[in-house]
Each structure stands twice: as structure tokens, then as C-alpha cells.
Amino acid sequence: MHHHGYTWLGSAHELLKDGPRRSLHPEFRSSKVVPLECAHWLLKPAPFVQGTWSDAEQAAEWFGRQVRASAAAFASERDRDATRLADTIRRMAERVATGEDVVGGWYLTGQRFLSVCLIACSPHRLRPEIPCPVGAAEGSIR
Secondary structure, eight states: OEEEEEEEEEEGGGGGOOTTTSTTSTTTTTOOSOOSSGGGGGGSOGGGOOEEESSHHHHHHHHHHHHHHHGGGBSOHHHHOHHHHHHHHHHHHHHHHTTOOEEEEEEETTTEEEEEEEEEESSOSSOTTSOOOTTOOTTOBO
16 A cells, blocks of 8 residues: 655636546546546546655655645635644544545635645555556655
């Protein structure tokens, strides 16, 4: 079991356009926008993978770094609260350790949206038919 890390930062309006977010859409594989189904990140080309970890702690640390890097721009004052943010990251780390997907999404100032995902693989619990992204080397962080 390992996790692949994915991020997307873009216009919140893109989330309303579900066409390229659907795996059967012709633009799905090239679209960087968050898929409607989390496991479908695994269907994207390997260069979309930001990193791959078999160590749950390392995966959780990556997740926390991605979230904290954008926290000052969170649109919600509640989401920017340091105590709440630390608790959210801690809970996500616990989920990674159990082999679950970990998905976080935050609206940012300027009508932007940040998605940070750790998708379990080999095999995925709910979608075992989806193979591991080809070329996503373990421990690689891009």
C-alpha cells in the first residue's frame, strides 16, 4: 500500500464545469482540475503525481506542507485558524495511516480553490480495477 499525492489550485468556477472532471470526457486525462471521483486521480498521466509514499508519516507531512503553504489565503477565517488547521491536518494524518484516501479542499481569496489529495494505491480500496499510475516512482517528489 502506498499513497500518491495530487494538488490542484485553480478557479473555483472550474469546479462547476463537470465535463472534464468526468473520467469518460475526452479532455479528462489532460485536464488538471480535480476529478469528480477521488480514485480517478489514478487515471491521470504519471506527471500529475506530486509524490509517492509508502510511509504514511511522510505522506501526511507532505499533505500538511501543501495545506499550510496556502493557509494565509484561505477565504474562511475559520479555516485560517491555526488550532483548527492543526487539528484538521492531524486527523488527515490518522486517515493516511489506515490506508484511506485523504482529500482536502479549501476556497481561497480571489475565487480560487485548493485541492490537496493523497490517493491510496496498490490496490485502491474502492476501485481495485484502477492500476497504479505508470512511472510514478515511490518516494519521488516533484
